[in-house]
Amino acid sequence: MSTVIALVLGFAPSLIWLAFFLREDVHPEPRKMIAKTYIFGGLSAFAALFLEILVNQSLQKVIITLPRLIEENLSVFIGFGVIEELVKFFFIYLVVRKSPYFDEPIDAMVYMVTGALGFAAAENLFLVFSGGQESIFLVILLRFVGATLLHALSSAIVGHYWARGIRFNIEGKFIFAGLVLASIFHIIFNYLVSEFNNFLVYPTAFLAILGFFVLYDFEELKKMG
Numbered sequence: 001m002s003t004v005i006a007l008v009l010g011f012a013p014s015l016i017w018l019a020f021f022l023r024e025d026v027h028p029e030p031r032k033m034i035a036k037t038y039i040f041g042g043l044s045a046f047a048a049l050f051l052e053i054l055v056n057q058s059l060q061k062v063i064i065t066l067p068r069l070i071e072e073n074l075s076v077f078i079g080f081g082v083i084e085e086l087v088k089f090f091f092i093y094l095v096v097r098k099s100p101y102f103d104e105p106i107d108a109m110v111y112m113v114t115g116a117l118g119f120a121a122a123e124n125l126f127l128v129f130s131g132g133q134e135s136i137f138l139v140i141l142l143r144f145v146g147a148t149l150l151h152a153l154s155s156a157i158v159g160h161y162w163a164r165g166i167r168f169n170i171e172g173k174f175i176f177a178g179l180v181l182a183s184i185f186h187i188i189f190n191y192l193v194s195e196f197n198n199f200l201v202y203p204t205a206f207l208a209i210l211g212f213f214v215l216y217d218f219e220e221l222k223k224m225g
Contacts, residue, residue, distance in 0.1 A: 009136065010125035013144040014117035017152050021113045024218040029110060033101045037092060037111050041118025044091035048084045048119070055079050081186035085179055088112075088119050088151070089158055105163035106221040112159030113152050120148040145204060150189050153210045154182040160217040167224055185210060 018038070022028065056079070092115035096102045102111070124143055128136055161178025165171035192203040 006128045009140045010128045013148040014121040018117045025110045037114045038118035040091045040095045041115030042122040044087045045119045045122035048087040051083050082183045085182045105166050108162040109159035112155040116151040116155030120151040154186050156214045157182045
């Protein structure tokens with residue numbers, strides 16, 4: 001597979017969803033700020049991978065005597081989902097919180113989605129360059145309606161709670177609540193994919209329902225001003 005095709009396949013899912021979600025922003029953010037957030041979101045994927053490796057190694061030592069089911073749930077379903085949501089938020093927060101372009105509550109959702117899609121793009125690129133040519137097109141298609149969308153939606157939830165925290169001047173508590181919810185949804189999605197990997201209607205339906213509420217959240221913030 002040529003490098004150009006690999007890059008297109010890696011970036012296309014996240015850029016398509018990015019174009020879709022940016023339409024929800026009434027006052028579009030500067031392209032440079034969107035690009036910066038997207039890039040930092042991509043960088044956060046490498047930090048998350050590093051932490052996941054450390055956590056996985058630690059869990060193998062600590063819970064070696066526990067049943068296999070518990071071990072797998074802690075490392076893959078729970079640990080990885082929580083790590084990814086925390087790391088995504090941390091990197092995006094560092095980039096945008098003090099920015100002069102972060103000037104209205106809805107920006108929290110816009111930037112969180114942008115960074116999350118950068119995170120998803122980094123994951124997709126890793127799969128494209130490490131996978132076989134025969135199956136990679138199907139993998140990317142499935143990630144377009146799967147993991148890539150999940151990252152956008154879960155981070156959108158964090159952004160929504162962050163925005164409400166800004167609105168009511170209690171950011172910390174709202175951000176924590178958003179991260180908890182996003183992590184739970186991430187864990188549920190991982191579980192559905194694992195349990196129904198040959199019947200993906202369940203995780204897809206789950207994301208469709210989640211997407212409905214995220215779009216509603218965007219509309220709610222638009223009314224808040």
